[in-house]
Amino acid sequence: MAVITPNTDVILLKVPLEIDENNQLTFTNATAQYNYFYGLPKLRFDKFTYQRKDNSIRVPALIDDLYEYNYVMYRNTSYSNKWFYAFITDLVYVNDNVTDVQIKNDCWQTWQFDLTYKKTFVEREHVNDDTVGLHTIPENLELGEYVLNGNVINSDLLNTTTESNACYICFQVSDYPTTSHSNVHPAFPNDVTGHKVGGVYSGLDYIMVLTASDANHLIACYALDAKPDAIVSIFTVPLGAINSSNMSIINRTSDGGSFTTYMFTSDSTTPINLDTITLTKPTTLDSYTPKNGKMKTYPYCYFYASNNAGVETEYYYEDFSSSPAFNIDGVVSQGMSIKAYPTNYKKGTNLDCYNYGIAAGKLPICAWNTDYYVNWCTQNAINIPLNLTSSFIKSGMVIAGGITTGGNYGALAGITGGLNMLKSVADVVNQRYQASLVPDQAKGNANCGDVNLAETRFGFTFYPMSIKAEYAKICDDFMSMFGYKVNEVKIPNVTGRTNWNYVKTIGCYIEANIPQSDLAEIKSIFDKGVTFWHNPTTFMDYSQSNAIVTP
Numbered sequence: 001m002a003v004i005t006p007n008t009d010v011i012l013l014k015v016p017l018e019i020d021e022n023n024q025l026t027f028t029n030a031t032a033q034y035n036y037f038y039g040l041p042k043l044r045f046d047k048f049t050y051q052r053k054d055n056s057i058r059v060p061a062l063i064d065d066l067y068e069y070n071y072v073m074y075r076n077t078s079y080s081n082k083w084f085y086a087f088i089t090d091l092v093y094v095n096d097n098v099t100d101v102q103i104k105n106d107c108w109q110t111w112q113f114d115l116t117y118k119k120t121f122v123e124r125e126h127v128n129d130d131t132v133g134l135h136t137i138p139e140n141l142e143l144g145e146y147v148l149n150g151n152v153i154n155s156d157l158l159n160t161t162t163e164s165n166a167c168y169i170c171f172q173v174s175d176y177p178t179t180s181h182s183n184v185h186p187a188f189p190n191d192v193t194g195h196k197v198g199g200v201y202s203g204l205d206y207i208m209v210l211t212a213s214d215a216n217h218l219i220a221c222y223a224l225d226a227k228p229d230a231i232v233s234i235f236t237v238p239l240g241a242i243n244s245s246n247m248s249i250i251n252r253t254s255d256g257g258s259f260t261t262y263m264f265t266s267d268s269t270t271p272i273n274l275d276t277i278t279l280t281k282p283t284t285l286d287s288y289t290p291k292n293g294k295m296k297t298y299p300y301c302y303f304y305a306s307n308n309a310g311v312e313t314e315y316y317y318e319d320f321s322s323s324p325a326f327n328i329d330g331v332v333s334q335g336m337s338i339k340a341y342p343t344n345y346k347k348g349t350n351l352d353c354y355n356y357g358i359a360a361g362k363l364p365i366c367a368w369n370t371d372y373y374v375n376w377c378t379q380n381a382i383n384i385p386l387n388l389t390s391s392f393i394k395s396g397m398v399i400a401g402g403i404t405t406g407g408n409y410g411a412l413a414g415i416t417g418g419l420n421m422l423k424s425v426a427d428v429v430n431q432r433y434q435a436s437l438v439p440d441q442a443k444g445n446a447n448c449g450d451v452n453l454a455e456t457r458f459g460f461t462f463y464p465m466s467i468k469a470e471y472a473k474i475c476d477d478f479m480s481m482f483g484y485k486v487n488e489v490k491i492p493n494v495t496g497r498t499n500w501n502y503v504k505t506i507g508c509y510i511e512a513n514i515p516q517s518d519l520a521e522i523k524s525i526f527d528k529g530v531t532f533w534h535n536p537t538t539f540m541d542y543s544q545s546n547a548i549v550t551p
Contacts (some may be wrong), residue, residue, distance in 0.1 A: 008074060008075065008076045009044070009045075009046055009074060009075045010044070010045045010046075010057055010059065010072065010073075010074045011037075011038070011042050011043070011044045011045070011072065011073050011074070012042060012043040012044075012045075012059070012066065012069040012071070012072050012088070012101070013037060013040045013041070013042050013069060013070075013071040013072065013073060014040055014041040014042070014068055014069055014070060014071070015037070015040055015070060015071040016536075016539050016540065017070075017071065017087075017106070017109075019087040019089065019104065021106075021108065021525050021530065022529070022530060022531065023530070023531045023533060023539070023540060024108050024109070024525070024530055024531070024532055024533065025109070025532070025533050025534075025536055025539065026112065026494065026495060026532045026533065026534050027112075029113065030083075030113055033083075033109070033112075034083060036536055037071075037073055037083075037085070038073075041068075042069075043061070043065075043066070043069060045059055045060070055102075055103065056092075056100050056101060056102045056103065057072070057074070057100075057101045057103065058094065058098055058099070058100055058101070059098070059099055059101055060097055060098060061097070061098075061099055062096055062097065062099065063091050063092075063093045063099040066091055066099055066101065067091065069088060070087065070088050071085070071086070071087060071088060071106075072085075072086050072087075072088055072101065072103055073085050073086075074086070084105065084110050085105075085106040085109035085110050086103040086104055086105045086106050086110075087103065087104050087106055088101055088102070088103055089102045089103060089104050090102040105518065107518040107519075107521045107522050107525075108522060108525060110518070111512060111514045111518060111519075111522065114512050114513065114514055115510050115511075115512045115522065116510065116511040116512060117491050117492060117494070117510055118491065118509045118510065118511060119489050119490055119491055119509070120489065120490075120491075120492065120505050120506075120507060120508050120509045120526075121487075121488075121489050121505060121506045121507060122486055122487075122488055122489070122490050122492050122493075122503065122504070122505050123485065123486070123487060123504045123505060123506055124482055124483050124484065124485050124486065124502065124503070124504040124529070125483045125484070125486055125492060125493045125501065125502060125503045125504070126483035126484075126493060126496065126497050126500070126501045126502055126503075126546070127483065127484055127486065127493065128493055128496040128497075128548055128549075129548070130292065130293040130294075130548060131293060132281075132293040132294075132296045132297060132317075132318055133293075133297055133317075133318030133319070134293075135293070135294050135297075135484045135486065136294070136297050136298070136318060137484070137485045137486065137487055138299070138485070139294075139475070139478075139479070139484070139485055141474070141475045141478060142471065142474070143299055143300070143467045143471055143475070144467055144468050144470065144471040145467075145468060146465045146466065146467060147286055147465070147466065147467075147468055148463060148464065148465060149282055149284075149285060149286055149301055149464045149465055149466035150280075150282065150464040151464070152461060152462065152463055152464070153277060153279060153461070153462040153464075154459070154460075154461045154462075155275045155277050155326075155328060155340070155459045155460045155461070155462075156458065156459045157238045157240065157241075157274050157275060157328070157330075157338065157360070157458055157459035167236045167237055167238050167239060167363070168208040168209065168210060168236065168237040168238075168239065168242070168262065169208065169209050169210070169211075169212070169214070169215045169234060169236060169366065170206055170207075170208045170234065170235055170236065170237045170332065171206065171207040171208070171209075171215075171218060171231055171233075171234055172202075172204045172205075172206055172231075172232045172233040172234070172235070172334065173192065173204060173205055173206075173207055173230050173231055173232060174192060174204055174230050174232055175192060175227055175230035176191075176192065176205075176207075176230075177221040177222055177224075177225040177227065178225050178227075192204060192205040193205065195264045195266075195267050195268070196267035196268060196269055197264070197267075197268050197331060197332045197333070198268055198269075198270065198271045198272070198330075198331025198332060198333075198337075199268075199269045199270055199271070199331075200331065200333075204232055205263070205264065206263070206264055206332065207261050207262075207263055208237065208242075208247075208261065208262040208263070209259060209260065209261055209262070210260065210262075211259075213259065214259035214260060214261070215234070215368075217259040218259065218261065219231070219368055219369070231368065233334050233365060234365070234366040234367075234368050235334050235335060235336070235363060235364065235365050235366055236336075236363040236364050236366065237332055237336060237363070238274060238330070238336070238363075238458070240272065240274045240275070241272050241274060241330045241331075241332055241336065241338075242262075242268075242272065242332060243268060243272060247262050247263065247264060247265060248262070248263055248265045249261075249262055268332075271329040271330060271331050272329065272330055272331070273327060273328070273329055274328045274329065274330045274338065275328040275459070276325065276326065276327055276328065277325065277326040277328065277340070277460070277462065278323050278324070278325045278326075279303060279323060279324040279325075279462060279464070280323055281296065281317045281320075281323060281324070282296060282301050282317065282464065282466065283296075285300060285301055285466040285467060285469065285472040286466050286467070286468050286469040286472060287469055288469035288472040288473055288476070290472060290476045291476055291480055291546075292476055292479040292480060292484075294479060294484055295472065295475065295476050295479070296317065296318070297316065297317065297318040298314075298316040298317075298318065299467075300466060300467055300472065300475060301317065301464070301465065301466035301467070302314055302315065302316050302317065302465055302466075303315055303317070303324070303462055303463060303464045303465060304462075304463050304465065305326075305340060305358050305460055305461070305462050305463075306460065306461045306462075306463065307340075307358055307359065307360050307361045307459075307460055308361060308458070308459070308460070308461055309360075309361025309362070310361070311358060311359065311361070312358075313356075313358045315342065315345070319345055319346050320342065320344050320345055321344045321345075321347070322344055324342065324344070324345075325342065325343045325344050326340045326341060326342050326343065326357075326460075326462075327340070327341060327343055327350075328340045328360075328459070328460065329341075330360075334365055335362030335363055335364075335365055336360065336362065336363045337359075338359065338360035338459075339354075339357045339358065339359050339360065340357055340358050340360070340460045341353055341354045341355075341356060341357025341358075342356055342357070358460065360458070360459060360460065361458070363458060477542075480542060480546065481502065481531075481542060482502045482504075482529070483501075483502045483503075492505055492508075492526065494532055495532070495534065495549070496548060496549055497534070497546045497547070497548060497549060498534070498535075498544070498545060498546050498547050498548075498549060499533065499534055499535055499538045499541075499544045499545070499546045500531050500532060500533045500534065500546060501531070501532045501534070502529065502530070502531045502532075503526055503529070503530060503532070504526070504527070504528070504529035504530075505526045505527055506527060507527070508523040508524075508526035508527050509523070510522060510523055510526075
């Protein structure tokens with residue numbers, strides 16, 4: 001009968017690992033693993049008989065001397081040089097010289113170099129590429145309220161030049177004043193020709209002035225010329241919306257004094273670029289500097305554009321290929337047609353991103369006043385003398401007829417003729433009086449753009465937003481501990497970070513030539529979530545840097 005010489009090594013250890021296996025240590029190889037564990041505080045026993053897995057070891061020691069130990073490593077030297085690692089689950093007193101040490105196999109430490117990882121559904125992990133914008137799956141964390149995260153950028157389209165006046169007062173007209181007034185010069189063109197403005201044809205023409213005084217002079221010209229209805233609309237136009245190469249400047253004089261007009265001389269076939277805006281992607285959130293790239297994406301930070309007239313659009317920094325950039329283009333029209341659109345958004349460039357833009361609020365459609373009485377007098381300046389003359393002629397004929405026929409009838413006819421003339425004159429005067437009673441006619445429209453114009457806030461305002469620093473730190477610390485939600489079928493990242501990798505899978509799949517019960521336990525560790533620590537000296541120290549290891 002063969003005699004087996006007891007030759008099992010047993011070492012009781014004091015380790016930082018816990019039996020719940022929420023945190024485990026990784027090693028580059030079995031030698032590094034052995035060197036670490038053997039270097040811990042220990043109590044060694046030699047010449048034991050064969051040690052069985054998940055069993056108990058009777059050691060020649062008093063139980064009170066063993067309470068500090070929570071781990072064991074053993075090797076059945078007679079059969080192999082493999083070390084097995086196990087947790088001490090309990091200590092049972094046998095006598096003063098013997099303690100029963102009950103153990104449970106640490107499947108991960110025992111078999112970690114025998115595992116072949118296969119693709120499985122990875123719910124969370126520390127990613128090995130933390131490029132901002134690459135990972136955007138929602139984490140469903142509490143975010144709190146949003147606050148401004150940096151300087152508000154205002155594209156005020158009324159302050160884009162050094163001109164003292166922020167915008168033109170633009171008259172859209174169907175006719176010009178005539179040249180019959182000797183004190184109006186030089187002459188306007190004879191006929192409205194129409195132009196393409198921003199590529200859109202208008203049969204009406206545009207006359208622009210810069211000041212309210214000049215606008216009053218131009219309105220007066222139309223009133224004196226009895227053409228108030230030729231002014232179809234008056235509206236405001238930002239100075240930058242018209243290319244100076246398409247305009248001529250003409251100084252004019254009217255009854256009220258000299259004034260300057262600006263008129264189109266050639267077509268404008270494309271929109272005018274009014275402004276360009278470039279924003280900076282954030283590096284901090286409400287003064288907090290995050291460690292994880294995902295914190296620099298929505299919903300932790302974003303910006304929104306407002307047209308200052310009730311329309312807002314959100315934009316996410318991660319959807320821009322570089323620093324967020326916007327073009328602001330406009331076309332001259334009533335209220336102005338202006339749009340800001342990104343130029344490097346959602347993998348598009350320039351006009352590819354046009355539909356992601358935001359339209360500006362409307363600039364004021366101006367109100368103006370025409371003097372009904374002056375217009376009436378002007379329109380009837382020729383007719384009034386003719387009416388009076390006609391009345392006198394008719395009356396004279398009646399009087400003459402009365403003299404010719406003689407008698408009372410003639411006298412009565414003369415009196416009647418005089419009364420008819422008086423009535424005719426009275427009727428004419430009464431028409432003038434009625435005209436003077438008609439209030440001045442207000443035309444045009446006043447809209448909500450007036451406020452923006454008065455505040456010089458017409459255009460677009462870009463507001464950088466983020467969660468508060470308090471919540472940013474909470475979310476960032478969570479991701480530092482547990483990585484990102486990835487929801488991807490892949491091989492889990494057991495390594496790849498400097499100090500620790502967290503992994504949580506669903507239905508983990510690993511191949512290994514080990515006992516199936518141990519393999520099932522290892523899979524369950526992955527499915528419930530486990531943090532693998534790569535450096536025992538920083539074990540459980542989340543204050544350490546956890547940068548991605550460069551391949």
